[in-house]
Amino acid sequence: MSEVGMEYSLKGILRELLSYKSGIASIVILALLIGLSVYTVVTIPPQKAIAMWRGENNMWIENPRNAAPEWMAFFVHKNLPKTFKVASWEKSFGIVKAEAPLPGTSIKKIHIEMSFNYPYDDFPSEVNIFFRAKFNASKNTPLVKIYWIKPDGTRIPVTEMTMRDPNQILYVSVDQQIYNNLVMWLQKEKGITPYKTVTTQQILFGKITPAMAQGKVDVEKGAYKLVVDATTYNKGDDVDLKLVVYGTVYGIAGTDHLRRPLIIALLWGTPVAIAFGLTASLAISIIQLFIATISGWYAGIIDSIIQRITEIYMIIPFLPFLIMMAAFYKLDIWTILAVVIVLSIFGAGIKSTRALVMQIKEYPYVEAAKAYGASDARIITFYIIPKILPPLVPGLIGSVPGFVFLEAALSLLGLGDPYLPTWGKIINDAYNNGALYKGYYYWILEPSFMLIVTALAFAMLGFALDKIVNPRLREM
Amino acid sequence: MSSDGYLLEVKNLRKWFEVRRGFFSKPLWLKAVDGVSFALRPGEAVSLVGESGSGKTTLGKTVLLLHEPTDGQIIFKGEDVTHLKDKKKMMWYRRETALVQQDPFGAMPSFMTIYRILEEPLIVHKVGDKKEREEMIYRALEEVRLTPVEDFAPKYPHMLSGGQLQRVAIARALILGPSLVVADEPVSMLDASVRVEILNLMREMQQRRNITFIYITHDLSTTRYFSEWIYIMYAGHIVERGPTQRVIRNPLHPYTKALLAAIPDPDPENRKRFREVPPGEPPGLINPPPGCRFAPRCSRVMERCRKEEPPEIEVEHNHFVKCWLYV
Numbered sequence: 093m094s095e096v097g098m099e100y101s102l103k104g105i106l107r108e109l110l111s112y113k114s115g116i117a118s119i120v121i122l123a124l125l126i127g128l129s130v131y132t133v134v135t136i137p138p139q140k141a142i143a144m145w146r147g148e149n150n151m152w153i154e155n156p157r158n159a160a161p162e163w164m165a166f167f168v169h170k171n172l173p174k175t176f177k178v179a180s181w182e183k184s185f186g187i188v189k190a191e192a193p194l195p196g197t198s199i200k201k202i203h204i205e206m207s208f209n210y211p212y213d214d215f216p217s218e219v220n221i222f223f224r225a226k227f228n229a230s231k232n233t234p235l236v237k238i239y240w241i242k243p244d245g246t247r248i249p250v251t252e253m254t255m256r257d258p259n260q261i262l263y264v265s266v267d268q269q270i271y272n273n274l275v276m277w278l279q280k281e282k283g284i285t286p287y288k289t290v291t292t293q294q295i296l297f298g299k300i301t302p303a304m305a306q307g308k309v310d311v312e313k314g315a316y317k318l319v320v321d322a323t324t325y326n327k328g329d330d331v332d333l334k335l336v337v338y339g340t341v342y343g344i345a346g347t348d349h350l351r352r353p354l355i356i357a358l359l360w361g362t363p364v365a366i367a368f369g370l371t372a373s374l375a376i377s378i379i380q381l382f383i384a385t386i387s388g389w390y391a392g393i394i395d396s397i398i399q400r401i402t403e404i405y406m407i408i409p410f411l412p413f414l415i416m417m418a419a420f421y422k423l424d425i426w427t428i429l430a431v432v433i434v435l436s437i438f439g440a441g442i443k444s445t446r447a448l449v450m451q452i453k454e455y456p457y458v459e460a461a462k463a464y465g466a467s468d469a470r471i472i473t474f475y476i477i478p479k480i481l482p483p484l485v486p487g488l489i490g491s492v493p494g495f496v497f498l499e500a501a502l503s504l505l506g507l508g509d510p511y512l513p514t515w516g517k518i519i520n521d522a523y524n525n526g527a528l529y530k531g532y533y534y535w536i537l538e539p540s541f542m543l544i545v546t547a548l549a550f551a552m553l554g555f556a557l558d559k560i561v562n563p564r565l566r567e568m
Numbered sequence: 569m570s571s572d573g574y575l576l577e578v579k580n581l582r583k584w585f586e587v588r589r590g591f592f593s594k595p596l597w598l599k600a601v602d603g604v605s606f607a608l609r610p611g612e613a614v615s616l617v618g619e620s621g622s623g624k625t626t627l628g629k630t631v632l633l634l635h636e637p638t639d640g641q642i643i644f645k646g647e648d649v650t651h652l653k654d655k656k657k658m659m660w661y662r663r664e665t666a667l668v669q670q671d672p673f674g675a676m677p678s679f680m681t682i683y684r685i686l687e688e689p690l691i692v693h694k695v696g697d698k699k700e701r702e703e704m705i706y707r708a709l710e711e712v713r714l715t716p717v718e719d720f721a722p723k724y725p726h727m728l729s730g731g732q733l734q735r736v737a738i739a740r741a742l743i744l745g746p747s748l749v750v751a752d753e754p755v756s757m758l759d760a761s762v763r764v765e766i767l768n769l770m771r772e773m774q775q776r777r778n779i780t781f782i783y784i785t786h787d788l789s790t791t792r793y794f795s796e797w798i799y800i801m802y803a804g805h806i807v808e809r810g811p812t813q814r815v816i817r818n819p820l821h822p823y824t825k826a827l828l829a830a831i832p833d834p835d836p837e838n839r840k841r842f843r844e845v846p847p848g849e850p851p852g853l854i855n856p857p858p859g860c861r862f863a864p865r866c867s868r869v870m871e872r873c874r875k876e877e878p879p880e881i882e883v884e885h886n887h888f889v890k891c892w893l894y895v
Binding site: 455456457459460461462463464465466467470474475478479 | 629632634658659662663665666667669670671674675676677678679688689692693737740744
């Protein structure tokens with residue numbers, strides 16, 4: 093009687109689990125993942141997450157593109173630039189705004205000086221200026237002159253423009269006009285023609301040396317100043333602006349090509365992955381268990397039908413079929429889950445469980461149950477399933493990573509959920525944007541790390557459970 | 569109850585198992601029980617004795633309708649229960665009959681507590697509420713002397729010994745108050761030391777509750793403890809039946825004689841005595857020999873034995889034998 097001496101209670105199993113290193117590790121990781129999931133779902137509700145991931149209302153415009161996580165600075169031993177913002181409407185130290193109306197006219201001179209410190213070891217990835225002005229676009233619009241003052245006092249005229257739109261954005265680092273202005277200034281004032289790889293940011297934040305001609309620029313740390321002289325022509329007109337200097341690192345997970353913080357998808361990927369994996373493997377295992385039990389118990393024609401269906405199912409190529417479905421119908425993740433379950437309920441697991449049932453149904457205790465009149469349904473649910481369930485649990489847990497990876501694989505192929513941010517989708521974006529080629533390793537490594545940790549936790553739990561319900565596997 | 573006071577009447581009962589050799593071949597029949605008749609009054613105990621493969625277990629299980637009878641009739645309390653289709657009638661029959669199995673470890677679901685094991689038949693038959701069931705379970709445990717009952721009830725089967733488990737099995741069989749119990753070699757897997765105890769317990773319960781008992785065994789020596797009647801089975805037939813004492817003192821069938829002679833006896837004198845053991849093996853049940861099935865092994869075989877099946881002859885009062893020697 094190999095079964096004698098086995099007793100399964102939740103408390104007992106938990107106690108036993110904690111006697112294995114892999115059991116402890118898996119429980120700790122799973123607790124963390126579940127905690128993370130709960131935190132995520134509570135703090136970022138799904139609708140909000142979807143809106144955030146879509147980047148509604150240009151909400152990420154002040155985030156850097158493709159910024160690495162902040163902790164990258166630790167590995168490169170450099171003070172990598174973080175994004176910082178200076179706004180003229182903020183009343184703080186270093187920001188000066190003065191207005192001088194021209195007597196007898198509605199013309200007004202506005203002088204803005206914004207000082208900030210730049211202590212970083214690298215150039216910013218981007219510089220933008222966001223205006224927040226008040227004027228009537230059909231009349232004379234404000235004239236704006238912008239100067240850049242370096243720590244050593246060098247004053248560089250950046251641009252001169254008439255505003256078109258009160259919320260105009262000046263993309264300083266990609267504006268060709270500004271670049272030309274800067275180069276012309278360099279040539280005229282310093283006699284340097286910068287090499288064509290030198291960027292606007294490098295001219296603005298770099299030391300101006302003859303080495304620029306060879307394309308070599310060092311960062312110049314220190315106190316910078318942005319000076320804006322604006323002239324407004326109508327009463328009530330005003331000009332305000334915000335300078336955003338984009339860093340190369342962002343948050344704890346970085347950003348992607350659409351400036352979205354990856355942490356949103358990393359966080360949201362956790363509940364999605366766990367829910368998808370657990371639901372798929374639980375539903376499939378339980379449905380298979382019942383089908384197999386019915387097949388084994390009733391034998392005869394029912395058994396034959398179930399077995400033939402199983403054999404047909406076993407021939408259907410699962411992944412190609414799923415890919416086809418997902419490609420045709422652009423399914424959301426829960427529909428994919430349903431398809432996965434439907435495609436798997438008549439899986440190969442039925443064969444082995446059925447064999448087990450056919451063995452157990454000849455056990456004396458089942459005969460005894462028949463002798464006192466227990467119904468078929470009662471025998472199946474209370475006598476046979478409790479007997480075959482424990483050995484199936486490790487396999488059930490162990491098959492969770494497979495489904496987690498399946499979801500990621502479908503997302504990677506671009507067949508995943510179109511709205512929900514998931515780990516697979518990050519990898520898909522990274523792949524589509526050549527992350528590895530461009531050196532954005534974090535973009536691939538972060539979701540992969542989450543996937544591996546999740547898979548590992550479930551796999552280790554499965555192994556540990558296997559040792560408990562299958563004592564022969566125990567290490568001596 | 570039928571007019572002649574029988575609780576159970578079995579008439580010419582057959583249980584043939586279908587054996588398929590291949591998909592297209594003609595099915596063969598394994599004739600495990602082949603034309604068995606007997607009748608039992610309430611409170612009678614009968615020992616069904618025979619060697620392995622003689623069909624005694626099949627007979628017991630067919631009587632309990634755990635196997636569908638192939639032919640013949642089973643009449644219980646005046647009702648023909650041979651092919652019960654009605655669910656209500658079937659539940660009544662299940663409640664009126666019970667089974668005690670050979671292997672006490674296998675007979676218990678290892679994942680249920682003793683309490684739950686005993687509660688199951690009550691739940692199935694919707695007996696009482698939770699409180700009443702608890703009372704019944706504790707009383708049943710007391711009756712089989714598993715005391716203190718509060719200690720035993722929450723235990724799992726693996727925490728009990730074979731003898732204790734067999735007591736639980738008896739308690740389970742009797743908890744619904746059956747009038748017919750089939751005990752299939754209930755002590756053959758137990759230690760010799762607890763066998764008599766269990767048999768005495770069963771006998772005591774049987775007599776106190778006036779239960780009809782079919783005690784299946786291959787061990788003639790234990791039948792003395794137990795039964796008024798003894799039935800000797802050989803290859804699907806009952807070859808001899810009668811009151812226990814009479815059959816043991818005066819065995820008629822050559823097979824019974826051989827069985828009795830084979831009982832080991834602690835008397836040292838016996839070592840010198842020659843034991844006549846029938847040569848050969850019991851016949852295959854798929855194609856049993858025509859005529860008497862014991863004929864190939866019988867020391868007193870006659871020409872007639874090989875051709876015609878012997879009838880059942882009442883040699884003395886209530887003592888029947890299926891043998892040409894007594895015609």
